[in-house]
Amino acid sequence: MKIFKSKSNLKKYISGKKALEKSIGFVPTMGALHKGHLSLVKRAKKKNDLAVVSIFVNPTQFDNKEDLEKYPQTIDNDIKLLESVNCDAVFIPSVEEIYDSSIVAEKFDFDGLEYQMEGKFRDGHFDGVGTIVKALFEIVMPTTAYFGKKDFQQLQIIKKLVEKTHLPIKIKGRPIFREDDGLAMSSRNARLTKEHREAAPFIYKTLKKAKKKFGIENANSIIEWVENEFKKHPLLELEYFTIANEVTLKSDEKIDPKSKYRAFIAVYAGEIRLIDNVGFKRKNK
Known part of the structure; x- marks a missing residue:
């Protein structure tokens, strides 16, 4: 599995694979991976020539600074888990690599989807989600991207993002993975x-x-x-x-x-x- 930390190196790798007409399955994550994430990677691998994962804790989608600071980060273990499911490449950028000098979210219009549920309680959350997902899509330019349905509102918003930006990417939602006692994996x-x-x-x-x-x-x-x-x-x-x-x-x-x-x-x-x-x-x- 190849590990990339710079946008330019990852783009070069992806371009080479696309020149060979390889399809790319992409799974964006914030790390601290569990079986739910791995199921998405397996699906990406099964349905595409290559599976690419990103690990990035995105600061602009957190309305609570303490939640951002305490978000679990387990990079070494994440890499081992991705290797165990034959992931082809992982992108682990720094905040500076993604946002350059300005850590600010773009403003999006998701036709009102952003004002329901999570949008009512997490100010600016979906602008942050839209900003990072759009940036990652433009770097990886996958054939298909995979998301878990636990964040169902996010899934619908990402579908709307792709529709509005005309990015040639298919978005696939996958079932929620649960612990034996029913708790949704997170x-x-x-x-x-x-x-x-x-x-x-x-x-x-x-x-x-x-x-x-x-x-x-x-x-x-x-x-x-x-x-x-x-x-x-x-x-x-x-x-x-x-x-x-x-x-x-x-x-x-x-x-x-x-x-x-x-x-x-x-x-x-x-x-x-x-x-x-x-x-x-x-x-x-």
């Missing part, structure tokens, strides 16, 4: 205390119960039920729970039987913020 899970780690599976259990109610009860009553469940929990604090249209990410007042819906949740387990989501299907009456 790099932040490593920062959970023992007590909060034991409590965290309650998030997915609640989502599954809410899913069973969908189509039987109305959306508002399901939301109220979820909020009450978390009010009773001594260790987990609900930030938001919403049921939204998968395409618009808006909470429809009336459920359209022809549309797909998804429940989105953000929860604090102590200082650690966890997100998750599940697809909802309307039951036939």
